[in-house]
Amino acid sequence: MSAIVSLHNVVKTYTRGKQTVEVLHNLSIEIAQGDFVALMGPSGSGKTTLLNLIGGLDRPSRGEVNVAGERIDQLSSGQLAKWRARHVGFVFQFYNLMPMLSAERNVELPLLLTNLSGAQRKQNVLAALTVVGLADRAKHKPAELSGGQAQRVAIARALVADPTLLVCDEPTGDLDRTTADEILHLLQMLNKDHGKTIVMVTHDPKAAEYASHQLHLDKGQLVEGSAHA
């Protein structure tokens, strides 16, 4: 399968006061289309930094980042925003839903940036909520949902615009084992049945087992090759 994510000699440095810290050192990886990759490693190993680069939230200090056929490290801030809206769905550890909006309004957010009509948006939102099994909770606000349900809404929001890639940052980090398994099953289903490419950062080896490949990072470098689940 062709690579949907391809990083070549990527270096990422951060400046903290007078100190410059290199978080990623000449990192090169490729992720195939339709893959489900778990990024693992200890805290500070650069997992989230790598995820941010793949998701177009950050730019590398050096090197190339190709995602969905585009050199995203060369895009302007405005172009990158449009690119993210078109190609990437994000799932966060703490769901990051808008507390004052209902589940359906939260899911609708990415569609506000499209030219879809109100009726089309509503239809797509319902379809996404149905996929995550929460069609009956459309009118509920995040505070009225359990952690697992809130994360499902977040996944529906990530899916609704039919992105090329799903980027998940510790999606089960705030959930109990049973709920975490349900979420991971859902991600696995999206990968297998809907063909979504998923890159997931996790500390949890059990969560990583749901992925088809695992990449281990340590001190900003890939320490191990991929391992089939």
Next chain:
Amino acid sequence: MKYFPLLWAALWRKKARTIFTLLSILVAFLLFGMLQGVNSAFNQAVEKANVNRMITTSSIALTENLPYADMAQIEALPGVANVAHASWFGPYYQDPKNFIFTFPVEPDRYFLVYPELILPKDQLEAFEHTRTGAVIGADLARKYGWKIGDRVPLHSTIWTKPDGTSDWNFDVVGIYQVPSDRAQESAFFFNYKYFDEGRSFGKGTVGWYIIQVKDPTQSAQVAATVDKLFANSTDETKTETEKEFQQAFLKQIGDINMIVTYILFEVFFALLFATGSTMMQSVRERVPELAVLKTLGFSDTAMLTLVLCESTLLCLLAAALGLLTAWALFPGLKDVIGVVKLPAPVIVEGIVVALLLAFVTGIVPAWRAKRLDIVEALRG
């Protein structure tokens, strides 16, 4: 419109804070509506002044009377078409709070120089021939339920009779209308003869003269001629256009425009800080949420616009409620300023001020939202 639910929800994220901010803006715009409304009403009255008319008063003060005998000399001057006079009677009806704009006049002269006051011919004749006769505005008649044939007692705060009393009785003989400006329908006119014979002091004098000129372009020349005529006399005059006279009259109350401007400046200056800090706080609290929006693909410009729209929604909503309240309360001022409706330009001006307020209070937090670094913001 598709962003409205997002804006509306963001606005009501902290209900109590939004309600208090709304109330403070509402009160400011209520004040704006009432004060600017009064100011605008006065200005409109001045703007409506007739260009054919000039007013001659004592050069010393408006309260100084002029000899009645001056009228014939003024009338004889070139450029003068007609002359009338009026005086300030300053009475109230039954209670001091029922103040009534009342003027002793010579009926035929007065209604000649004020053709906009429409009075049926038979009523004008009755006015001329009834010593205690009075002609009142239609609005005043409605207010007190007065009609032709009624006897109305007024208590003057200035003019006493020889017996020491200040109560004057009048018989309503006519009701005038001003179709072009209903605000003028609240005056009370009565016979100068009755006034001059009945008062205990100041006999043979009038408050001011109203000169109707033949050609308005010659007004300055006529004014100079009139004032020159009485120069170095015991009763020197000051002649000015009706507009200038009305402006000077209003300035006796105070420079309303300046007072209103100062009050509103201070109110809105304080409001800038209150609303500005609310918007700043609101954006500061929502940094992670704004970062998520950016993550989803909202551009920097979209974020700037969203926050500006939020502050616009807040300010416009509160301003609209404030102006609506002012509009509802404004008829209560009718007795004071004679205007029954909040002038439309004040509402337009209010909306412009609300938009300005929204921009000034929203631009800093909006800029902050625009510049938000997603990675930093999500890291918390």
